Amino acid sequence: MPIFTRVQRYFAILTDLFAQDAILCIPITMGSKTNGRHHGRLSTSGPLECSLKGTVLMNHPSFNKGSAFTKEERREFELSGLLPPSVQTLEQQVQRAYEQYSSRADDLAKNTFLTSMKEQNEVLYFKLIQDHLEEMFGVVYTPTEGDAIENYSRLFRRPAGVFLNIGDAERVSHDLGLWGTPDDIDYIVVTDGEEILGIGDQGCGGILISVAKLALTTLCAGIHPNRVLPVVLDCGTDNAKLLDDPLYLGLRQKRVRGKEYDDFVDTFVKAAREHFPQAYIHFEDFGLDNGRRFLEKYRPQIPCFNDDVQGTGCVTLAAIMAAMGVTQQKLGDLRMVVFGAGSAGVGIADQVRDAIAAERGVSKEEAAKHIWLVDKPGLLTTEVETISSAQKPFVKPKEEWNCQQTDLLGVIQKVKPNVLIGTSTKPKAFTEQIVRAMASHVDRPIIMPLSNPTRLHEAVPADLLEWTSGKALVATGSPFKPVKGPWGEGGAEIEIEVAECNNSVVFPGIGLGAVLSRSSRVTDKMLVAATKGVAEMGPALKDQNANAPLLPGVDVVRDVSVRVARKVIQAAREEGVTTEENIPSGDEELDEWIREQMWQPVYRKLKYVPAEGASREARGELRVVGSVKMPEED
Ligand SMILES: NC(=O)C1=CN([C@@H]2O[C@H](COP(=O)(O)OP(=O)(O)OC[C@H]3O[C@@H](n4cnc5c(N)ncnc54)[C@H](O)[C@@H]3O)[C@@H](O)[C@H]2O)C=CC1
Numbered sequence: 001m002p003i004f005t006r007v008q009r010y011f012a013i014l015t016d017l018f019a020q021d022a023i024l025c026i027p028i029t030m031g032s033k034t035n036g037r038h039h040g041r042l043s044t045s046g047p048l049e050c051s052l053k054g055t056v057l058m059n060h061p062s063f064n065k066g067s068a069f070t071k072e073e074r075r076e077f078e079l080s081g082l083l084p085p086s087v088q089t090l091e092q093q094v095q096r097a098y099e100q101y102s103s104r105a106d107d108l109a110k111n112t113f114l115t116s117m118k119e120q121n122e123v124l125y126f127k128l129i130q131d132h133l134e135e136m137f138g139v140v141y142t143p144t145e146g147d148a149i150e151n152y153s154r155l156f157r158r159p160a161g162v163f164l165n166i167g168d169a170e171r172v173s174h175d176l177g178l179w180g181t182p183d184d185i186d187y188i189v190v191t192d193g194e195e196i197l198g199i200g201d202q203g204c205g206g207i208l209i210s211v212a213k214l215a216l217t218t219l220c221a222g223i224h225p226n227r228v229l230p231v232v233l234d235c236g237t238d239n240a241k242l243l244d245d246p247l248y249l250g251l252r253q254k255r256v257r258g259k260e261y262d263d264f265v266d267t268f269v270k271a272a273r274e275h276f277p278q279a280y281i282h283f284e285d286f287g288l289d290n291g292r293r294f295l296e297k298y299r300p301q302i303p304c305f306n307d308d309v310q311g312t313g314c315v316t317l318a319a320i321m322a323a324m325g326v327t328q329q330k331l332g333d334l335r336m337v338v339f340g341a342g343s344a345g346v347g348i349a350d351q352v353r354d355a356i357a358a359e360r361g362v363s364k365e366e367a368a369k370h371i372w373l374v375d376k377p378g379l380l381t382t383e384v385e386t387i388s389s390a391q392k393p394f395v396k397p398k399e400e401w402n403c404q405q406t407d408l409l410g411v412i413q414k415v416k417p418n419v420l421i422g423t424s425t426k427p428k429a430f431t432e433q434i435v436r437a438m439a440s441h442v443d444r445p446i447i448m449p450l451s452n453p454t455r456l457h458e459a460v461p462a463d464l465l466e467w468t469s470g471k472a473l474v475a476t477g478s479p480f481k482p483v484k485g486p487w488g489e490g491g492a493e494i495e496i497e498v499a500e501c502n503n504s505v506v507f508p509g510i511g512l513g514a515v516l517s518r519s520s521r522v523t524d525k526m527l528v529a530a531t532k533g534v535a536e537m538g539p540a541l542k543d544q545n546a547n548a549p550l551l552p553g554v555d556v557v558r559d560v561s562v563r564v565a566r567k568v569i570q571a572a573r574e575e576g577v578t579t580e581e582n583i584p585s586g587d588e589e590l591d592e593w594i595r596e597q598m599w600q601p602v603y604r605k606l607k608y609v610p611a612e613g614a615s616r617e618a619r620g621e622l623r624v625v626g627s628v629k630m631p632e633e634d
């Protein structure tokens, strides 16, 4: 039988084994509590203490090495009879895993394959992706993760993460407390599943965006995979398809809103602070008003971050700064139209407005005059009745506009913007007519269709470049292949690489900086510093090459995270919000200090320690994912 057919058959058998709703995710019992801010970070190098043996060890994803357990380890940890005799390297395992991955029929099957591997062997999972980052980024994140989330209740095999539901609000503190002691968790991603990745309300399936964002914090920024917690707050769903699906796994009721909902979120935040006082809380994909409301409420109190508002704002500002560097303009020259004035669109507007105010030394009100928001009712003017408090600073006086002008085309014609941002989820909204109208007023239009997933982009790079004869400076929310066209000197064909402008470029580094410095808040200055860190690493600006991407790519993602973390820590120190005492001063020393605390996907030599008196990590009690039947060779 050819090798692939055999592998596929074997995989099918395994799939059946896994296709049970077995509760394999075993939270641990909470130990004694302390309120101190002492640091119990897990080591990232040297021998790894372990008290587990035999199948228990092989079924533990943090310790499992599969065929890479050494001869000595096999003897010492009672593994000899459980493995075929050949000892292989991590690189050989990656080669095998990549062949298996490649044999999956489509990206969703590849995503499922990777999820299964993560549950078996974390080092192999992260190493495989790290070695094929460009190819696999879109499979573990947007766009494919969006498909996995949409199909959550259909593809479900085992839970991962914390499920808290509004029907059991009184159990939140108890259930969360089962996941560790106060020193165990550095980074929490929480969602309520209402506005997932541009695909709307996904109810409890939202847990997978928390899981995916945390996988990126480990991949891109080396946050320890055993010190993170993905959470979904299940408040019901307004997605009729899910409510009608007999296999839907979440609360089968309409979303609870109002005071009961706010109280539930507050109960979660308080419980998270009580049980994990050092943890940084990252809010993801909450509904339009809620995300911003909670950010404003909790920002002055705790280290928290809203990725859709702040992460998107930072990375988009970095891309704009890089593009304006190419066109040799200042931020004060910016005239920006944002199409889709929700969490991301207004987050971008805020970040850009604040940067203009800082650069020009003008008030925020003055700086807001550089930005026009267009949403479903058209341009947001004082005539529009449904203006949210977040949108208000950008609303234009109605006297200056007549109603024929306020659709996107009319606004482009009147404003003559040099920057156009799409965060509307309306595919193809940037039509040829609109783009040509924009290009007729400016030499190098900066156009960023950022809506995810790919099918929702306001335009695709190939069209934008064609309609502007290669002049547009483009960045997109999801990855796109480079575009070729006759836009070089004398009509020579050139290839233009398009940057992915996704908050994933920046949120892992911001989180890393905040976690390592144990910052008590995430201030505006820390975000500005992060933005500068990303902007200065973009190839277009760095190499003064207009055809190079505006932002750094995934190939240098760890370096970007180190730079961002360094800038964030330095800004945090200036702001007086760090609580870690031993942060080095110089850039190089600080970079080294950051790097040595980043987790790497390498196999560390296992050192046996008896369970009695051993650390909870050694006893395998940190976020035990549960037993799986096979090592990585599935
Ligand atoms: N590239 C990136 O890093 C990020 C991309 N996004 C993407 O941006 C999009 C929006 O996300 P959020 O701001 O979180 O959602 P949201 O729901 O908060 O905002 C969407 C906004 O677009 C408006 N809109 C919808 N249809 C429209 C239409 N036909 N014309 C004009 N406006 C329209 C809505 O009224 C709303 O104000 C999503 O596709 C999301 O995936 C979001 C965050 C980060």
Ligand SMILES: CC(=O)C(=O)O
Pocket (backbone or CB within 6 Å): 142, 196, 197, 198, 285, 307, 308, 452, 502, 503, 504
């Ligand atoms: C990228 C992201 O956070 C979003 O599309 O929601």
Ligand SMILES: [Mg+2]
Pocket (backbone or CB within 6 Å): 197, 284, 285, 307, 308
């Ligand atoms: Mg998001």
